[in-house]
Amino acid sequence: MKLGFSREDELFRAECADWLNGQMAGEFKDIKGITKLTACPERRKEWEQQLAAYKWSCIGWPEEWGGRNASLAHQVIFAEEYARAGVPGRVNHIGVELAGPTILAFGTEAQKQRFLPDIAAGKTIFCQGFSEPGAGSDLASVRTKARLEGGEWVVNGQKIWTSLAHISDWIFVVSRSEEGSKGPKGLTFLMMEIDQPGIEIRGIKQINGDAEFNETFFTDARCPADSLIGAPGEGWKIAMGLLAFERGVSTLGQQMGFRNELDEIIAAAKANGAAKDPLIRQRIAKAEIGLNLMRYGALRMLSQTDHSKIDGAALTYKIQWASWRRNLGELAMDVLGQAAEVAEGAEYEWDTLPNLFLYSRADTIYGGTNQIQRNLIAERGLGMPREPRGDV
Template identity: 50%
Template structure:
């Protein structure tokens, strides 16, 4: 069976994805292979935006959206195949993933028909980019402490406040913002999920320089920025439920593609250990083997929790997934430095040109903080799964 049409459906789909990526990444987009990953977010922004439009034109955005009017409603297996092949091809870091994987599923689950018709086509076409307005200086891991406020003034919301650690805000067209819309409300009550355009004079974006010397994250200031009255997902004041629903989508099938990228990083470290003799050190050799074993555990855990044939995934799965991959990847960065030995502290060039190993180490220090810190994930497991009393410290 050589022709893709003679293969079983999922194998044929894998061949289709692989062939398409190979063709596209060998042509006009060949310079994008391996670009735009963690610590390299600044690379080829215009070209990666064009790549998003190419993905959209070919129907590769929204493949898992359940409504066939907007996406392709492909099976879970086929979604996993696409993300695995995307990572295996070293395709460029996505600029549109926040809109595709976070905002779009949330609008499909909680939005109005008008909101679906208005916002989803632009995301599916790779033309509209989004960022996430959750964290604040005093409301990072404790998201319920949000202080950004929005007041309904006739036909528009007027938004005032600051967000921080906002990934890709510097290229985003829109931001979904958690804001307090009921004066005097506290904690989870009185919050709303607003859709705010970024291209307006009352929105200011300031890059945050990371350890890698690049700036994926940003501060965003809303100084009376406006959103249309109808651009609230779910009922006003019920934003906490919508926000938590979105975080559930964050642990989707793309995590398996992420693991292919992890495997590629581990393979590079292993090859480096062989070439420079570090693999002869039994302690380092054991750490490499342990990293490989733990990566397999992550994969099978992800497959098990993504299988919803027996109902919704368990409530603990998102927190367990985050704890597994974040800690593993941080350890991988440390392993990369150990394999390099003393040379690990010497940059690849001046003034601050990092090697791939150094970039991995520095960026992965943030893995256990962003997207919900280790401490928050463990508190969630303790309180919501084990029924332990709330941490009052």
């Protein structure tokens, strides 16, 4: 595992930093530092297109599809500098990091021509239709149904926790297309246009006052037969391939965001005197150590070349960072004290650290709960007996 970067890599880092910092000090300075995913959606769509115009949108993609065919090291560096510059999170993260790579891996040539250019250009925003009210971490329990009728797929059902569906153009949907099938069998992976009569989006207000999540209802919603990725019944395989992309190079950028949060906590502790408390100093030191351990683990995970082997870092990474950040949110509240419990602005207009505490409560749930992650570690990593599953 390489823990450092070459001189060439560092020159690329300087190029990334110069461009990103220049944008945040210039044309897009109005969105610098925004943390809410729902804030300034139109400006952030413009930012997606600005990234594309300078070929920064999806640098790991092949050049023919709008990328730079960047090395893993360069992808990591860009993700880190993106977060370091205070650039808001990508509103098309799902399209660039999940939908695009899935189409590249499993799509037909016609599907690549149809979807990839507009994703890369920031013109098509994607969201994800996986979870349902009765199928959160257990994706194999989905009940949304799809049937082929007159050259179209007709979809009925409900998805939930659909991030940014209200500003998205397309949604990829895992649905049950084989009547009577159970578990991972009989599932199909579809690409559906959102702006149609059969799809209804309802926002879900979160504990921090934001509403990035949505319920998505399908009532005879339709998409062409060729919107299917893979073959009918291969939805589980496609979905698992997509989830493998979820823990890619963006994890290092995520950690840079954590770095910024920890630095703000340290600054607050120094400013209000909390840093004089030995227990607070000990917790800050523990958070610093944990962040460094996560970085080394992520680098090892990304450096894995034999993907046929189960890498312990990949299995443990989600539960590691989710638990760490939940604890970081609690540390932030303890450092701020009573000041953290009052919002100075309008209702639910929280500063960064109280918002960190509120949002981090969900970190151990979405993307696979801590309980599910422990099952994966036990069964796949340690080879322990599988938990009984009645329907699989």
